[in-house]
Amino acid sequence: MIKFERYAAMNFENAIRGARNPHNSWDRMDSKVEDGRFVFGEKDLELARKLCRAGSDHRKFIRQIFVTADITAPLYWWKEYDTYKVGTVANSTSTMHKIHSRPFEIDDFSTDRMTEESRAHMQEIIAFLEKLRIGYNETQDKELWYSMIQLLPESYNQMRTCTFSYENLVSIYQSRKNHKLDEWHEFCSWAEQMPYFRELFLEEQA
Numbered sequence: 001m002i003k004f005e006r007y008a009a010m011n012f013e014n015a016i017r018g019a020r021n022p023h024n025s026w027d028r029m030d031s032k033v034e035d036g037r038f039v040f041g042e043k044d045l046e047l048a049r050k051l052c053r054a055g056s057d058h059r060k061f062i063r064q065i066f067v068t069a070d071i072t073a074p075l076y077w078w079k080e081y082d083t084y085k086v087g088t089v090a091n092s093t094s095t096m097h098k099i100h101s102r103p104f105e106i107d108d109f110s111t112d113r114m115t116e117e118s119r120a121h122m123q124e125i126i127a128f129l130e131k132l133r134i135g136y137n138e139t140q141d142k143e144l145w146y147s148m149i150q151l152l153p154e155s156y157n158q159m160r161t162c163t164f165s166y167e168n169l170v171s172i173y174q175s176r177k178n179h180k181l182d183e184w185h186e187f188c189s190w191a192e193q194m195p196y197f198r199e200l201f202l203e204e205q206a
Contacts, residue, residue, distance in 0.1 A: 001110040001157065002077060002183040007069035009166075009195045012038040016048060019061035040196060052200045062166035067194065070161050074110040076154040077183045084172055088164040099148055100137055104130045109155040113182065125153060169194065170201050 013031060020026050030041025040048065052059045073081070104126045111119050129148055136144040173191050176184040191197055 001072075001074065001112050002186050003072040004190050005070040005072070007067065009065060009067050011064055011066050012040070012195070015061045015064035016040075016044050018064060019047060019051060038195070040199075045196075045199065048196075048200055049203075056167070059167070062170070062200070065166040066163060067166065067169060068161070068163045070159055072157050072159040073183055074155045074157055075152075077181065078158060078160070079154070080181070080184075084164070084168060088162065088168055090160040090162045099152070100133050100145065104133060108157055109153060110157055111155065122153070122155075125151070166194075166197075166200075169197070173201070 013033065016031060017026060017029065020029065028043050028047075031044045032039055032041065048061070051061065106123065106126060109122065109126070111122055114122065129151060132144050132148045132151070135141065136148065169191050173188050177188045179185070192202065
């Protein structure tokens, strides 16, 4: 399971203006903002696509296009996402501080690809985690808290507010689009829906 909420892409106008700095061609800019949304002009989009086709050394402007998103995903997915530390920032909900603050429920875990037998066993684990949680809240026994942390399955869902650039996004897309995990396929499908992602990075490959 993976979920994307409260996401936005920003700074297109500044990025494409910077892309014109090397040739002082600002007078050719034809993009605009309509109803608060950036719209590429024909000339600017042609330049942007040309630079993106030329490779990472030439498409520096996309490092100035930023994405922010609240992403909820299981710990096993976050472990792989953490490979992309350069140029990314993430603030997560705290397992250390808040794991005991509310009851454990099946919806707190990614179980969508489990067998029925596995899901039944998961319910037993959740019931035991809840027993530990209640015991810790009553006694503040640190061994019970550690037991929760160390027993917590990697299917536990965590929400992080992430910030990264289009350079990060296309790098992740190219590396993970054929990955075994369904969550990566969903991530790539989400990336394809971001403003101008298809036009800049996919259509030229056709």
